[in-house]
Amino acid sequence: MPATTMRLVTALILLFATDCPAPAQDLPALPLEDHPRWEAVGRLNTQGYNRRGMCSAALVAPDLVLTAAHCVAGRDARPERPENLHFVAGWLGGRYADEAAVASYEVPPEAYARVNLDIEHDVALVTLARPLDVAPLPVGSHIAPPFAVVGYHDHRENRLSARFDCAGALDHALIRIACPVRPGNSGGPVLAGGPDWKIVGVITASVAGGTLVVPVDEWVRERLVRGAPYTSE
The missing domain is CATH 2.40.10.10 (Trypsin-like serine proteases)
Structure with missing residues (x-):
């Protein structure tokens, strides 16, 4: 699919992703004992x-x-x-x-x-407006499964949900992972390299049977190196 066509198609997916969200059971609650790590x-x-x-x-x-x-x-x-x-x-x-x-x-x-x-x-x-007293997550560059999804969604707004077993691969300029997401997961991190998980992308849209992810690119890396080199590889 040409890149320009893909941009138009995926933009529509982004706008209408909430029409067919994944079942909540596909995005289980993060165990409470694991919450401090995330x-x-x-x-x-x-x-x-x-x-x-x-x-x-x-x-x-x-x-x-x-x-x-x-x-x-x-x-x-x-x-x-x-x-x-x-x-x-x-x-x-x-x-x-x-x-x-x-x-x-x-x-x-x-x-x-x-x-x-x-x-x-x-x-x-x-x-x-001020620094937080929370350890940041590191940013990585090795894009390979399994991928992890951690975030909040509309069926569980007050507790983190997570999957750590997502298959996936690069698809043109994006990453396509097999784990589905729900409204509210947008913008959340997608990680790779477990058990030492690092952020490799950001959730942008839902597609049939999975999720599209924007990889962490040079624009992000340049700003992290300039402002917070200890979070980047």
Whole structure:
């Protein structure tokens, strides 16, 4: 499939992914005893006029959060005001590891170079108003199964869900993994290299029988090396 055609098709998948979400049992709750290890994964909450929203996201430096570009866009795809965004790390039934308001965020220039979002660049780095007292997750470059998915979804908004057995491979500029996701998982980390898991991508869209993932690219790596070299390989 030509890259331009793929961008158009996958953009439609992104918009209508919630029409056929995966069953909740496909994304089991993370065991409570494992929760402390994954407290760097949290909820990026949105509150604006007459709306609320939630994406998953991951801390990759004490004051930097990795998520999807469409998670920092409003309903009309215009940039969300940073003051409407808030990150809560390790949210668990009303308790959390730490939290902070969002000071700013950045997306790759290619993400909105055209009218619609190009999901091959559907990533965002969110700068928090203060560093969090939570150990960030490392970023890796070795893209090979098994992959792991950790995040929140609409059937389990107050507790992390996870899979650590996802098959998958590169598919053009994206990674396609066999584990399905639900609304709310968008922006959450996809990891590889277990048991020493490292973030290799960000969830962008649901497709039949699986999930499309944007790999961590040079745009992200350059910013991590500049601001937080200890989280990058």
